[in-house]
Amino acid sequence: MSNDYKKKVIIALDFNNIADAKTLVDKLEGEAYIYKVGLELFLNCGNEILLFLKKSGYKIFLDLKFYDIPHTVYNAVKSAGLLGADIINVHASGGIEMMKAAKKGLSEAQETVGKKIELFAVTVLTSFSSEDIKEVFDFNDNSAHTHNGEPENTAESIALHLAGLAKKSGLDGVVCSPLESLGIKKMFGEDFKTITPGIRLKENDIKKQNSLEKANSLINRRDDQKRIMTPSEAFRNKADYIVVGRPITRAAEPLESLKNIYSEIC
Numbered sequence: 313m314s315n316d317y318k319k320k321v322i323i324a325l326d327f328n329n330i331a332d333a334k335t336l337v338d339k340l341e342g343e344a345y346i347y348k349v350g351l352e353l354f355l356n357c358g359n360e361i362l363l364f365l366k367k368s369g370y371k372i373f374l375d376l377k378f379y380d381i382p383h384t385v386y387n388a389v390k391s392a393g394l395l396g397a398d399i400i401n402v403h404a405s406g407g408i409e410m411m412k413a414a415k416k417g418l419s420e421a422q423e424t425v426g427k428k429i430e431l432f433a434v435t436v437l438t439s440f441s442s443e444d445i446k447e448v449f450d451f452n453d454n455s456a457h458t459h460n461g462e463p464e465n466t467a468e469s470i471a472l473h474l475a476g477l478a479k480k481s482g483l484d485g486v487v488c489s490p491l492e493s494l495g496i497k498k499m500f501g502e503d504f505k506t507i508t509p510g511i512r513l514k515e516n517d518i519k520k521q522n523s524l525e526k527a528n529s530l531i532n533r534r535d536d537q538k539r540i541m542t543p544s545e546a547f548r549n550k551a552d553y554i555v556v557g558r559p560i561t562r563a564a565e566p567l568e569s570l571k572n573i574y575s576e577i578c
């Protein structure tokens with residue numbers, strides 16, 4: 313079987329220092345292709361980590377989730393592109409004007425760096441449950457916002473709506489839960505890409521693949537993620553990329569954990 317699926321697994325380098333990030337990259341050498349640098353690592357070591365990853369030949373998802381006025385986001389996306397990111401994201405809830413400004417910044421950066429950079433919009437965070445959705449979006453709990461007593465706003469309906477705005481703005485795709493990936497593909501086409509965090513292996517799969525002692529050290533916790541699926545379920549729902557953080561970064565044996573993820577996919 314080709315190794316192409318390995319190029320669709322983005323590993324989140326969620327650390328507060330470059331030494332820990334480099335240690336993980338070393339441990340996964342030869343098995344990992346794309347790394348995600350998020351707010352924590354970028355705020356602690358800035359461009360240094362991007363330079364290291366680029367020099368080592370990895371693709372970079374710079375996950376800074378921009379959300380600001382269009383002019384500011386235009387400049388932020390352009391700067392992120394010039395730093396060498398391969399994937400950049402903004403919040404879809406910033407609206408069409410903001411996302412179009414992001415796209416303009418991206419095009420200008422692409423011209424300078426001479427490579428394709430992908431731009432994604434975050435829809436609804438995978439850490440949001442239905443209760444969280446209700447708390448944030450059902451701000452007027454009366455008949456105008458309910459249907460047959462049910463809240464109209466669900467994670468899926470909001471994600472679909474925001475994905476529509478991202479599509480209209482000309483973005484490459486969205487970041488969503490694997491639970492919403494298939495619906496988004498059906499509505500906006502196979503070419504409209506999805507990146508899905510909220511990935512966890514099932515306890516039984518880990519137990520099947522490992523000795524009891526090893527399994528216990530690899531059992532994934534849900535942590536703050538609420539709308540989760542396994543890697544294979546996410547790919548069945550047509551995710552173009554999955555993002556995995558703590559199941560690898562917090563594992564006693566990160567390489568074993570990554571290999572378990574790969575075998576669950578195959």
Ligand code: C5P
Nearest residue numbers: 324350437438487509537555556557558
């Ligand atoms: O550790 P875990 O696998 O839950 O990490 C998921 C990663 O994906 C984190 O780095 C988080 O910032 C990121 N992410 C997310 N939900 C989004 C976008 C990004 O969990 N909607």
